[in-house]
Amino acid sequence: MLIDTHCHLDDERFEEDLDEVIKRAFKNGVKAFVIPGADPDDLEKAKNISERYDEIFFAAGVHPYEIEKFDERALKEYLKHPKCIAVGECGLDYYRLPKDETEKKEEKERQKEIFSKHIKLAKEVQKPLIVHIREASFDSKEILINNGAKDVGGVLHCFNASEILLELSNYGFYFGIGGVITFKNAKKLVNILPKIPKDKIVLETDAPYLTPHPYRGKRNEPAYTLYVAQKIAEILGMDLADVCSITIKNAKRVFKELEKIV
Numbered sequence: 001m002l003i004d005t006h007c008h009l010d011d012e013r014f015e016e017d018l019d020e021v022i023k024r025a026f027k028n029g030v031k032a033f034v035i036p037g038a039d040p041d042d043l044e045k046a047k048n049i050s051e052r053y054d055e056i057f058f059a060a061g062v063h064p065y066e067i068e069k070f071d072e073r074a075l076k077e078y079l080k081h082p083k084c085i086a087v088g089e090c091g092l093d094y095y096r097l098p099k100d101e102t103e104k105k106e107e108k109e110r111q112k113e114i115f116s117k118h119i120k121l122a123k124e125v126q127k128p129l130i131v132h133i134r135e136a137s138f139d140s141k142e143i144l145i146n147n148g149a150k151d152v153g154g155v156l157h158c159f160n161a162s163e164i165l166l167e168l169s170n171y172g173f174y175f176g177i178g179g180v181i182t183f184k185n186a187k188k189l190v191n192i193l194p195k196i197p198k199d200k201i202v203l204e205t206d207a208p209y210l211t212p213h214p215y216r217g218k219r220n221e222p223a224y225t226l227y228v229a230q231k232i233a234e235i236l237g238m239d240l241a242d243v244c245s246i247t248i249k250n251a252k253r254v255f256k257e258l259e260k261i262v
Contacts (some may be wrong), residue, residue, distance in 0.1 A: 002229060002244055003097040003251040004222040005033045006089075006130065006157050006176055006204035009056065010035055010046040013219055022053065025222035026185045028224030029244070031055060031220055034056050034087040034255060036157070037129050038063040040071060044186075045076050049063060050083035059086035059130050067114040081123050082156045085257045088130030088159055090118035090242060092143075095134045112143060119147040124152070129154030129255050131173075137162035145236050146170065155254060159196075161189040162243055169200045176204040179220060182231045193235050201250045203228050 004025070008014075014021055022137050025033070031165075035046045035058040046058040060078035062070045064065050078084050097104045122129050130156055133140040141164055153172025156165060158180065169175070175196050203225050204213075211220035212227040229247065233240045252258045 001248055002028070002030045002203060002225045003258065003260060004033075004207070004225045005034050005155060005202045005255070006036055006178070006224050006252050007207040008035060008038065008209070009033065009049055009207070009222075010042045010158050011208050014221075018049070019091050021221050022056075023196055024138050025225070028223040028226045030222050031248075031250070032258050033057070034059060034085065034130075036086075037061040037075075037078070037104050038089055039066050040069045040074065043074075047078065047081060047083070048065040049184050050081075056254070057083050057085045057257060059088050060084050061086075061088035061090040061118055061130065062114065063089055063132060064091055064111050064115075065096070068109060070114050070117070072117065075121065076125070079121075079127065083257075084127075086128050086130050086154065087122035087125070087152075088154070089132045090115055090129065090219055091132035092136035092140045093132060094136045108139070110221070112139065115140075115143055118143055119144065119149050120166055122152045123148065126152060128152050128253075132158070133160055133165070134161075137164050141168060144173075144249055145171065149173075151248055153254060155202055155204075158203065158210070159189070161192045163192065165250055166192075166195060169197050174200045174202045174250055176202050177232060178204045178206050178228055179210040180226065181228060181235070182213040183216075184213075191234065198236075199250060200248055201232070202254065203232075203247045
């Protein structure tokens, strides 16, 4: 059995065949799914999908690229929904910062401000965080610790293999491992994987993005969670069944509502 803790099933690329996508995932052993909130404009769609399937849950948050759409009041309304089980995805992404130094500084400060508001919100509603970190490991770790994110914990989505983030395992955070682990150029992630406590690893696809080998170049989907689990088993020298068992237990610890399904 598997749990895909991060898949954008509300993406337009799934509009035509979502039922078939879910059926293929079930066939490959996926028993539960979490849709992260990235763009507030898609939250209603995510909510509706979660209401159609017992096995699908969603989160409410704003991706760093969409921070101008941050509306705390609207997020709070979605967080009241019984299928809304986390806050995020939120965080810091310094990959596409402006070249002008003043604008770059302003953008970083704005991202930090909104990230901190997400953490405060998560603590208010007592739901875990789904955290996006890209080229911002130091600042992200500092904000999570200084804002008391340990009170709720969460998942470091698409863990970026940064050594300095490993300490967050002591602050209630889990490490989302997805299709990147199967890439030929993922040596850094492959090397750091054994350093992550096994009781802190969860599986994800980030579908429709980051499709694992052998399907790179095609649309990613939750059925491919299996290939992530197989690669982790290979790297750690574990049985696939043990990887599945451990990661399911981990996912249910961080997202407690999954206990009702799996």
